[in-house]
Amino acid sequence: xxxxxxxxxxxxxxxxxxxxxxxxxxxxxxxxxxxxxxxxxxxxxxxxxxxxxxxxxxxxxxxxxxxxxxxxxxxxxxxxxxxxxxxxxxxxxxxxxxxxxxxxxxxxxxxxxxxxxxxxxxxxxxxxxxxxxxxxxxxxxxxxxxxxxxxxxxxxxxxxxxxxxxxxxxxxxxxxxxxxxxxxxxxxxxxxxxxxxxxxxxxxxxxxxxxxxxxxxxxxxxxxxx
Amino acid sequence: xxxxxxxxxxxxxxxxxxxxxxxxxxxxxxxxxxxxxxxxxxxxxxxxxxxxxxxxxxxxxxxxxxxxxxxxxxxxxxxxxxxxxxxxxxxxxxxxxxxxxxxxxxxxxxxxxxxxxxxxxxxxxxxxxxxxxxxxxxxxxxxxxxxxxxxxxxxxxxxxxxxxxxxxxxxxxxxxxxxxxxxxxxxxxxxxxxxxxxxxxxxxxxxxxxxxxxxxxxxxxxxxxx
DNA sequence: TCAAAAGTGTTTGTACTACACCCATGC
DNA sequence: GCATGGGTGTAGTACAAACACTTTTGA
Numbered sequence: 448x449x450x451x452x453x454x455x456x457x458x459x460x461x462x463x464x465x466x467x468x469x470x471x472x473x474x475x476x477x478x479x480x481x482x483x484x485x486x487x488x489x490x491x492x493x494x495x496x497x498x499x500x501x502x503x504x505x506x507x508x509x510x511x512x513x514x515x516x517x518x519x520x521x522x523x524x525x526x527x528x529x530x531x532x533x534x535x536x537x538x539x540x541x542x543x544x545x546x547x548x549x550x551x552x553x554x555x556x557x558x559x560x561x562x563x564x565x566x567x568x569x570x571x572x573x574x575x576x577x578x579x580x581x582x583x584x585x586x587x588x589x590x591x592x593x594x595x596x597x598x599x600x601x602x603x604x605x606x607x608x609x610x611x612x613x614x615x616x617x618x619x620x621x622x623x624x625x626x627x628x629x630x631x632x633x634x635x636x637x638x639x640x641x642x643x644x645x646x647x648x649x650x651x652x653x654x655x656x657x658x659x660x661x662x663x664x665x666x667x668x669x670x671x672x673x
Numbered sequence: 674x675x676x677x678x679x680x681x682x683x684x685x686x687x688x689x690x691x692x693x694x695x696x697x698x699x700x701x702x703x704x705x706x707x708x709x710x711x712x713x714x715x716x717x718x719x720x721x722x723x724x725x726x727x728x729x730x731x732x733x734x735x736x737x738x739x740x741x742x743x744x745x746x747x748x749x750x751x752x753x754x755x756x757x758x759x760x761x762x763x764x765x766x767x768x769x770x771x772x773x774x775x776x777x778x779x780x781x782x783x784x785x786x787x788x789x790x791x792x793x794x795x796x797x798x799x800x801x802x803x804x805x806x807x808x809x810x811x812x813x814x815x816x817x818x819x820x821x822x823x824x825x826x827x828x829x830x831x832x833x834x835x836x837x838x839x840x841x842x843x844x845x846x847x848x849x850x851x852x853x854x855x856x857x858x859x860x861x862x863x864x865x866x867x868x869x870x871x872x873x874x875x876x877x878x879x880x881x882x883x884x885x886x887x888x889x890x891x892x893x894x895x896x897x898x899x
Numbered sequence: 900t901c902a903a904a905a906g907t908g909t910t911t912g913t914a915c916t917a918c919a920c921c922c923a924t925g926c
Numbered sequence: 927g928c929a930t931g932g933g934t935g936t937a938g939t940a941c942a943a944a945c946a947c948t949t950t951t952g953a
Contacts, residue, residue, distance in 0.1 A: 455724055456682040459765060498681050498763055502754045526752045526767050528728045537724055539685060539767075541752050610932075628916065630933080652923035652932045671915070836905075854943065856906080878905045878950035897942070906949070915940080922933070 457537040461505040462493035462578070464524065464542065464585035465514065467549040467565055468602035473618050474549075474565035475582060476514060477574070481562060484534050485575030489566070491582065493540070506543050514563060520546040520601040522592075525584055532577045540577075544585040546601035593619055594670045597638045600659040608646055608654040609633070616670070624672055636668035683763040687731040688719035688804070690750065690768065690811035691740065693775040693791055694828035699844050700775075700791035701808060702740060703798070707788060710760050711801030715792070717808065719766070732769050740789060746772040746827040748818075751810055758803040766803075770811040772827035819845055820896045823864045826885040834872055834880040835859070842896070850898055858896060863889060 465476040477489040494509050496502070503521065510516040524542040532538065549565065566572065568586060573579075592598050599615045613629050633639060640660045645653035691702040703715040720735050722728070729747065736742040750768040758764065775791065792798065794812065799805075818824050825841045839855050859865060866886045871879035 456684050457722065457724060458682050459685065496683065496765075498683060499756060501756065502752070523751060525749060526728070528767075530725060530727065539722075541754075541765075608932090625917070626932090627918085627934080632915085649931085650925050651930045654932055834905090851943070851945090852905095853907080853945090858942085875904080876952050877903050880905055901953090902951105904949105904951090906947105908945105908947080910943100910945080912943080913941090916938085918936085918938100920933105920935080922931105924930090924932100926928090 457539045459496040460493050460533075460538050460540045461496055461502060461509065462491045462540050462542045462581060463506060463509055464491055464544040464582055465510075465516075465519070465547055466544065466585070466589060466602070467547050468615060468618070469549045469565075471614055471618055473568050475568055475571070475585075477564060477566050477572070478513065479562040479564070480575065488575045489572045490575040491542075491578045492563070496541075502541055502543070506545070510545065514552075516547060516552050520598075522588075524581070524588060527577060527581060529577060540581070542581050542585070544588060546589075546598065548602055548604060550604065590620055594672070595668065597659060597663075597668075606642055606644065606656040606658050608656060610654060612639070612657070620672065622672060629670075632668070632670060637663060638668060683765045685722040686719050686759075686764050686766045687722055687728060687735065688717045688766050688768045688807060689732060689735055690717055690770040690808055691736075691742075691745070691773055692770065692811070692815060692828070693773050694841060694844070695775045695791075697840055697844055699794050701794055701797070701811075702789060703792050703800070704739065705788040705790070706801065714801045715798045716801040717768075717804045718789075722767070728767055728769070732771070736771065740778075742773060742778050746824075748814075750807070750814060753803060753807065755803060766807070768807050768811070770814060772815075772824065774828055774830065776830065816846055820898070823885060823889075832868055832870065832882040832884050834882060836880060838865070838883070846898065848898060855896075 463476075467474050467476065476492060478492045480486055480488055480490055492509050492513050494505055494513075496505050500508075502523065506521050507517070510519060521543050522545075524544050527540045527542065530537060532540070571579075571582070574582065589598065593616065599612060599619070602615060603611060609630055610626075612633065613624065613626055616629065617624055638660055639657040642656045642658055644656045646656055647653050689702075693700050693702065702718060704718050706712055706714055706716055718735050718739050720731055720739075722731050726734075728749065732747050733743070736745060747769050748771075750770050753766045753768065756763060758766070797805075797808070800808065815824065819842065825838060825845070828841060829837060835856055836852075838859065839850065839852055842855065843850055864886055865883040868882045868884055870882045872882055873879055
């Protein structure tokens with residue numbers, strides 16, 4: 448009897464949607480391919496799953512070797528199966544999305560190596576394979592997740608002002624939210640803690656610096672925005 | 674150069690969590706295995722993905738050949754990757770959950786063929802592989818989904834009373850919900866339409882029969898229960 | 900006329916919305 | 927003092943929770 452992997456099986460790829468937030472812009476990391484198919488076109492970073500490898504290990508491998516990143520927030524997104532999605536043959540793609548603060552990886556200038564760069568989600572180029580679809584699904588997930596889970600803290604510095612958090616929400620959701628109501632809701636939810644410190648050196652009143660409340664157990668908050 | 678599928682790839686299975694609701698009990702379809710591993714143990718129904726097959730086609734194949742069912746509500750759940758989850762070798766499992774009205778398939782008596790049967794979700798046996806984990810994830814998804822999506826209609830007859838819908842929600846969520854507030858909320862949401870007909874032959878007041886409003890476009894309802 | 904379930908109404912409290920106003924800082 | 931954002935307060939409203947009461951049916 449054959450072992451399972453000796454049968455013909457579809458290849459299994461892991462593809463990542465890595466979101467970064469910097470200077471009031473939400474961006475995604477894209478790779479410029481240097482080989483066919485889609486040579487010189489943009490795609491999401493990805494790799495084939497190794498036989499003994501876990502999904503999370505493959506994600507870590509991609510993040511580290513292709514992007515130089517480690518220990519990011521990762522969440523499985525969806526698995527894609529269209530038979531024609533890769534012109535080279537049948538490839539199933541298990542996708543994950545990741546959140547990163549670009550400043551933690553020295554990519555703040557907006558560019559990395561020649562073949563990797565951040566792209567404003569509002570100015571996305573054409574993407575190879577079915578990666579546009581994957582990207583859309585990831586953005587949808589991020590937008591719904593941020594309403595009931597403190598996802599934003601992965602994207603900001605360890606300490607941040609209320610205004611920075613507010614701008615992040617408005618940017619991701621692409622809506623405007625009343626500054627004062629947002630503030631009250633976030634503070635009531637106990638997701639963040641006032642560090643007692645202030646951001647200094649600004650032209651006007653020095654805002655309080657907050658950090659994420661890591662001890663919070665219950666995620667009993669719902670940002671009800673229309 | 675080798676084709677992708679000529680490399681060693683993990684096998685890819687599709688496993689299904691099929692929920693059925695009948696006589697105020699939420700159940701899951703389980704298979705009694707007649708071969709190793711887990712011989713004579715219970716598992717979720719599943720199959721290996723064929724090379725040219727889509728996930729949804731594999732789901733349809735499992736539902737039809739093993740369970741004699743067709744055209745069910747299906748939604749992708751999650752993909753599982755633990756290297757040890759199948760003792761025979763590396764197998765990735767892409768899972769789906771399905772909703773079915775058992776009465777539509779003549780399974781109302783609670784039993785089917787020798788090796789397939791409904792199991793009350795409150796009296797689940799041990800499951801082979803990592804299927805307990807998959808089941809738990811499916812139940813979790815069902816419980817969260819029912820709060821903002823009219824998922825229940827897949828489980829009931831085409832026409833149903835308000836009380837039947839109410840009991841379904843209480844059963845799935847495993848909580849009690851005020852009958853009158855539930856009624857108002859559901860009616861306000863316009864998810865269901867009064868057919869004008871009544872259920873007759875009961876010992877007391879004849880309740881209205883409703884059906885799902887298929888024309889409803891916007892899913893603007895949120896059943897806020899604690 | 901009684902029991903049981905269906906259907907309707909009402910009070911109360913909470914939480915969100917939409918605002919106005921004051922405070923701290925650098926210039 | 928003034929411009930600019932940060933921080934606080936409040937009236938109005940909508941909606942959900944927690945109730946009581948009436949109606950319809952079969953026996």
